[in-house]
Amino acid sequence: MGKCNICGKSAGLFRKQHKACLIQLREGIVKIEQKLADFFDNVKHEKSEIDLIQSQCLLPDIIVETCYENVYSQFLDQFLDDGLFESAEEDKLVEYQSHFELSISVLNRNGALDKAVRASILRDLINGENITGRVKISGNLPFKLMKSEELIAVMKNVKLSEQRVHTEYKGKSSGLSIKIAKGVYYRTSGFKGKPIKNLSMDYIDVGLLALTTKHIYFASKIKNFRIRYDRIVAVKPYSDGVGIQKDGVSSKPMIFSNIDGWFCYNFLMNIDNYQTSEVQK
Ligand SMILES: [Zn+2]
Incomplete structure (x- = not known):
């Protein structure tokens, strides 16, 4: 007997999961992404609501984390599509990160956070503002920079x-x-x-x-x-x-x-x- 890779209970011969479990999991993803997207419509659901859907729909952490990054990335792309990344838009993304208590690794698994940093560098460069001090390097770089450059x-x-x-x-x-x-x-x-x-x-x-x-x-x-x-x-x-x-x-x-x-x-x-x-x- 195979075990369902979602609920862990017996799924029957040659089966990897219950159909109902899979449907529930997919619905959970849609619900979570919808609630997260609401944030950008100024409807701020609590993190506990997301956690509740996660446990009800038996979603693994990795899937929920992907939802967090996907929604972040989707709104970042939307902000970038209509021109320069405005400060207010950047603030909104920062607020999203702190509201849902998201770590850098969650938002940067596919590089969404790095993309936001690059977008803010471009905006400040084009607006003639300071662009330094945003890159954090661990370890040594193989470049010998000049004193006057950053x-x-x-x-x-x-x-x-x-x-x-x-x-x-x-x-x-x-x-x-x-x-x-x-x-x-x-x-x-x-x-x-x-x-x-x-x-x-x-x-x-x-x-x-x-x-x-x-x-x-x-x-x-x-x-x-x-x-x-x-x-x-x-x-x-x-x-x-x-x-x-x-x-x-x-x-x-x-x-x-x-x-x-x-x-x-x-x-x-x-x-x-x-x-x-x-x-x-
Ligand atoms: Zn199941």
Whole structure:
């Protein structure tokens, strides 16, 4: 006799779960996500209500935690779709986290919390406000930062590729963006369905990428370098990466992938207008 993997009671021969248990579990998820979404409609259910549904519907912690992150992520995306992440929207997400007593690991299992931090960095960058002091690093970084620069973001497992020499990079109709004025901001929706196509690229290595107030750094086993922002002449957006062209005739276009293209693109398009001296504090 098999045991039901939801209620733990006998489920009958060759069965992994009771149909009724599965239905109840699915209903529980819907109910919880609905109650959590109410928070953004200013209907604040208590955490105890969520806990009650969890126990009634026999939901494992991991599923409930996923619900918490899903709803958070869904509203974050909604906030980002209509333009810059407003302070009031950010406050709402912070309030959600504290109201339901959610730990960082719960909200960041799929990176929703990190995405919110990046969104707030972009907003402050574009608005000319201070963007430093948001990244927490455990352990040492393989970069030697200059005294006058500060770390803004670090990304792991970033793939570096180079455009092959014989392929034409400039002047392609596929959307090479030339750096222009201050305050360029592309919405998240503009990045959907624009993945990097590996066709004319040579994969180089995978490593750590860091963005500071002055440079982009890359460190891997075979390649270590930094590029000053004012030496970047073009930035190309992808959903899962960003392409950059450095000045100088011999430099090949580089593509960093397996990263948040929306953030990196908007960051690189705006960072060279960032003047530490102009920022208060
Ligand atoms: Zn059951």
